[in-house]
Amino acid sequence: xxxxxxxxxxxxxxxxxxxxxxDSFKGPTTRFRPTVPREWTISVAVPTSIITDCVTREQxxxxxxxxxxxxxxxxxxxxxxxxxxxVEQRPARVDHDSFTGDTDPLHFLEHILTYxxxxxxxxxxxxxxxxxxxxxxxxxxxxxxxHPHKDEWLxxxxxxxxxxxxxxxxGTLVDIGMGEPITIDESIPPKxxxxxxxxDGGTPEPVHPAAPRTDLGYFWGYTVRKxxxxxxxxxxxxxxxxxxxxxxxxxxxxxLSRAFPEHKEVNFTHLLVVFGGPRGLEYAAMNxxxxxxxxxxxxxxxxxxxxxxxxxxxQGSRGIRTDEAMLIALTGFRRLWDTS
Numbered sequence: 001x002x003x004x005x006x007x008x009x010x011x012x013x014x015x016x017x018x019x020x021x022x023d024s025f026k027g028p029t030t031r032f033r034p035t036v037p038r039e040w041t042i043s044v045a046v047p048t049s050i051i052t053d054c055v056t057r058e059q060x061x062x063x064x065x066x067x068x069x070x071x072x073x074x075x076x077x078x079x080x081x082x083x084x085x086x087v088e089q090r091p092a093r094v095d096h097d098s099f100t101g102d103t104d105p106l107h108f109l110e111h112i113l114t115y116x117x118x119x120x121x122x123x124x125x126x127x128x129x130x131x132x133x134x135x136x137x138x139x140x141x142x143x144x145x146x147h148p149h150k151d152e153w154l155x156x157x158x159x160x161x162x163x164x165x166x167x168x169x170x171g172t173l174v175d176i177g178m179g180e181p182i183t184i185d186e187s188i189p190p191k192x193x194x195x196x197x198x199x200d201g202g203t204p205e206p207v208h209p210a211a212p213r214t215d216l217g218y219f220w221g222y223t224v225r226k227x228x229x230x231x232x233x234x235x236x237x238x239x240x241x242x243x244x245x246x247x248x249x250x251x252x253x254x255x256l257s258r259a260f261p262e263h264k265e266v267n268f269t270h271l272l273v274v275f276g277g278p279r280g281l282e283y284a285a286m287n288x289x290x291x292x293x294x295x296x297x298x299x300x301x302x303x304x305x306x307x308x309x310x311x312x313x314x315q316g317s318r319g320i321r322t323d324e325a326m327l328i329a330l331t332g333f334r335r336l337w338d339t340s
Contacts, residue, residue, distance in 0.1 A: 031152065032145040035217035041077040041270050042337065043243065044330075045233045047084035047284055048105035049277030050322040060105075061135040064112040066323040071113075072142040074330040075219035078238070081109045082227035084277055084284035106226055108132055112139070114224045118193070119147050121177035122160040125191060146195075146212070146220050148177040155198055156212040156220070163190040174204075195220075230284040231291055233274060234304070243272035248281050248305035249329055251315075256332045259309045266336045273329060274305070275322050 046067060051060040071079055083090060083106050091104045111132040116139060118126060127133065146158045159174040159182070166173055166183040173181045174194065184204055188194060195211060196204040212218035227233045237243055245268035253259070260266060276284060285291045285301040302308035311329040312320060320328070 032154065032218065037213075037215055037217050039214055040268065040337065041239075042075070043078040043080060043270065043272045044071065044076050044326065045080040045082055045227070045272065045274040046109075046322055046326070047082055047230075047275070047277040048109065049084050049279070049283075051105050051109065052085065053278065058135050058138060060108060061112065061138050063323060064109055065116065065139045067109075067326065068113055068116040068142060069140050070323060070326040070330060071222050072144050073327075074334065076222050076330075077213070077219075078223050078225060079113055080225045080227050080233050081106055081113070082230055082233050082284065084230065084287055086287050087289065106228075110224055110226050113222075115139075116142055117144075117221045117224065119158050119177060121148070121175065122158075122193065125160060126193065144221050145218055150178060153198075154218070155216065156207070156218065157196045157198055157204070159194050159196050159204075161188045161190050161192045161194060229288040229290065230274075230281070230304070231288050233272070237270075237272075239270045241269070243270045244268050245270075245307075246272045246274065246305045247307045247309055247333070248274050248302060249276065249309055249311055249325060250281055250302070251310055252299075253302070253308040253310040255313050256309055256311060259307045260336060262335075265339070268336075271333075271337070273333060275325055275329070277322060278319065 050067070051063050054060045054063060067079070070076075085105075111130070115123060115127050115133065115136070145154060146156070148154075148157065157176040157178075159176040162173040162175055162181055164173050168183070171183045171185045172188045174184055174196065175181050176196065182204055184194075184196065184206065186206055188206070194206045195209045197207045197211065198204050208214075209220070212220040223238075225236070225238070227236060234242065234246070245266070247259075274281065276282070282298055282301045285297045285304070291297060291301075291304075296303055309329075311325060311332060
């Protein structure tokens, strides 16, 4: 038996995060660490046709859940849902708050993806009962950095403002998912989601939702945007200069190794990866009035993008689901931002 001091030394060595792999038996860590402050972003666009062939609400729900898992695992900053259905077949669009069913795939996907991105402790308040959420029990946990764990401290928190007055009579009470609410100096209406910087020894302060990413390099969830057509994915970009690198995915595209050779550095500020549905991006272009009028259809669809890429040449199945294509593509594309 080793002397006590020797046993303690070994224990400290095994508990060291920066060890040589000896602590792998402890299982995966739940600690999130920042990378480097970053202004660059990753955006992904998927069509509504990923769920239009689903027969049941349960199938639609699980499909949306798989998309959300891919977004979380690969730290995607923005998801755009675009309508690729024929214009004459699209349901009448109504305001989301008055929408009462799950027959509109654009609303349905937005609702589910937004619900999953929201920290669990505030979902019950921000998402009242709705037909879209009847199968929410089938949805996966995303467990992103802004979904709080009580035993984990991060310099930022997501919070929801509460009704009531703080003890000192000033400011706003905020639920940050840690049991007791905290107080901030600002006056903000109740049921408002806020991003807070947890100042050491000071009062937490509201910051821009992108601050965890731009200031310290944390992945802080994704935003959800709707587009009524493929062209709107580009023209309604939230970034002033748009997307400076766009990639369309197609079985008729170049293999990733040829489109982006490993020896060639790739630089971008806002990267966009667009996926097609079961009938491809050409189907989305065909059902886009603006693109049809410009003649950007069929084989010319690739002209919309800087790169036209086949993420899995020589596939063993006739078709790859969009959620599968996302996992395959983002695995390959990951090196574009890891090495740039």
